[in-house]
Amino acid sequence: MNKLRHMMNPLDFSVEELEELFDLAGEIEKDMDSYAHKCDGKILATCFYEPSTRTRLSFETAMLRLGGKTLGFADASNSSAAKGESVADTIRVISCFADICAMRHPKEGAPMVAATKSSIPVINAGDGGHQHPTQTLTDLLTIRSLYGKLGDFTIGLCGDLKFGRTVHSLINALSRYEGIRFIFISPKELRVPDYITEMLTQKNIPYEEVIKLEDVMPQLDFLYMTRVQKERFFNEEDYIRLKDFYILNKEKMAKAKVNMYILHPLPRVNEISVEIDDDPRAAYFKQVQYGLYVRMALILTLLNIK
Ligand code: CP
Numbered sequence: 001m002n003k004l005r006h007m008m009n010p011l012d013f014s015v016e017e018l019e020e021l022f023d024l025a026g027e028i029e030k031d032m033d034s035y036a037h038k039c040d041g042k043i044l045a046t047c048f049y050e051p052s053t054r055t056r057l058s059f060e061t062a063m064l065r066l067g068g069k070t071l072g073f074a075d076a077s078n079s080s081a082a083k084g085e086s087v088a089d090t091i092r093v094i095s096c097f098a099d100i101c102a103m104r105h106p107k108e109g110a111p112m113v114a115a116t117k118s119s120i121p122v123i124n125a126g127d128g129g130h131q132h133p134t135q136t137l138t139d140l141l142t143i144r145s146l147y148g149k150l151g152d153f154t155i156g157l158c159g160d161l162k163f164g165r166t167v168h169s170l171i172n173a174l175s176r177y178e179g180i181r182f183i184f185i186s187p188k189e190l191r192v193p194d195y196i197t198e199m200l201t202q203k204n205i206p207y208e209e210v211i212k213l214e215d216v217m218p219q220l221d222f223l224y225m226t227r228v229q230k231e232r233f234f235n236e237e238d239y240i241r242l243k244d245f246y247i248l249n250k251e252k253m254a255k256a257k258v259n260m261y262i263l264h265p266l267p268r269v270n271e272i273s274v275e276i277d278d279d280p281r282a283a284y285f286k287q288v289q290y291g292l293y294v295r296m297a298l299i300l301t302l303l304n305i306k
Contacts, residue, residue, distance in 0.1 A: 002304045006115040007123045010136040010173040021301055022141050025293040032065060035296065038305050039068035045098035046072035047090065048125070049081060049105045050231075054266060054288055055125045055134065059102045062295040071098065088117040095119040100303060102134075106231075121302040129163045129232050135265050136169040137298065138291035143222065145290060146261055146283060152179035154219050158246055159185075159226035159271055161192040163233075166265040167226055171196055175205055182207035183216050187245050189238065190228070213246055217255040223248070225264045225271050225284075249273040256281065263287055 006012070013021065028035050044063035046056050052074070060070045073079045081090065087105065091114040094101050100121045103111045108128035115122040126132040144150050155174070161167050161184055171192070174180050182200065184192045184207060191209065200207050210216055217223075225248055233239040247270055248262070264272060264284040276282050300306075 004119070004121060005302055006118070006121055007133050007298060007302065008112050008115060009124070009131050010133045010140075010169055011176075012133070015176055018137075018140065021137070021294065021297050022144055024297040024300065025141055025290070026145075028296050029290075029293045035066055035300075037067040038300060039063060039066035039303070042066075042068040042100070042303060043098040044068060044070045044072075044299065045094045045101040046070060046074070046125075047079075047094060047101060047103045048072070048074050049076040049103075049110070050126065052104055052125070054291065055104065055132075056102070058288070058291045058295050059123075059125065059134075059299075062292055062299055065292075066296055066299060068099075068299075087111075087114050090114070091118045091122065100299060123298065123302070126165060129165050129168070129229070131169045131172075132165045132265070133169055134291070134295055134298065135166045136173045137294045138287060139166070139170050139224070139263060139265070140173060141294045142263060142283060142287045142290045143261075146286075147221070150174075151177040153221035154181040154183065155222040155224060156183040156185055156213075156216055156220040157192070157224045157226070158213055158248075160190045160228045160242075161186045161226070162190040163229035164226045167192065167224070168196060170224065171200070175200065175203055180205065183219065184209045185211070185213050185216065185246070187211060187242055189242060190245075213248070214252055214255055217252060218257065220256065220260050223256070223260060223262050225262060225268075227267065227269045227271055244270050246271050247273055248276055250275055250279075253279060253281070 048056050063070050087110050102123040102125040104125040108130035111124035111127050157167050228243045230239050261283045
């Protein structure tokens with residue numbers, strides 16, 4: 001019998017396992033039709049206790065394109081969570097219905113609790129401000145596909161580096177590759193957490209923290225923009241003061257390398273002006289497409305389907 005595996009954190013997979021996953025995603029991209037029946041008879045449950053467009057629909061599309069079926073809830077207020085059911089009990093129930101589950105939850109660690117009680121693979125589809133591993137897989141595959149390798153570049157992460165779980169997941173994952181330099185661009189209130197800079201210092205990985213995007217723009221190979229996470233603020237006044245701190249526009253892009261790529265996990269609010277969307281360096285909608293391929297590859301891998 002195959003060992004039950006979950007995806008809670010991008011570091012759950014070794015660098016070699018991630019390479020295999022990205023190779024499989026690449027094969028799927030080249031010839032999606034030959035994967036159309038790999039999951040015939042399988043069911044994916046999506047249990048989303050927080051709003052989502054991309055992650056939930058990307059998982060559902062991934063399973064449908066593999067020939068499987070989906071069920072689940074997109075609004076926990078319509079589930080028995082509203083009556084007080086625990087995540088631990090819910091996953092035991094879902095395990096009776098589905099073969100694999102993608103779960104998003106506002107509480108950090110909730111998908112991990114579910115995984116400990118589950119008899120099917122559980123994928124963390126985002127837990128509070130903590131981790132968003134499948135967004136990270138998406139980001140890594142996008143970088144690898146556009147740049148040709150995962151290493152030897154300078155990446156600027158800009159915006160809400162305090163609450164942005166995609167940022168925390170991505171820095172963790174990139175810390176395993178060689179030749180990467182991080183530039184953290186944020187107002188001081190939204191600085192990257194200390195545990196992350198401590199991890200980078202411990203591993204001798206170069207990083208700097210700045211406030212002005214324009215000052216570092218010419219150095220960047222990738223610019224990873226993020227929105228200010230309104231839902232994680234305790235105080236609306238602070239959100240309003242900080243929400244438009246960075247707006248990437250043509251003027252700022254004029255300072256960037258001609259081959260720099262702009263990434264964004266999306267949704268975008270105001271932080272990238274729509275005038276940038278037609279710039280060939282804007283890669284954030286391509287990123288969504290890579291997210292589908294990598295989620296297809298992840299479902300196959302966790303279900304141990306060759
Ligand atoms: N990137 C991302 O997680 O988007 P959604 O919140 O729409 O799923």
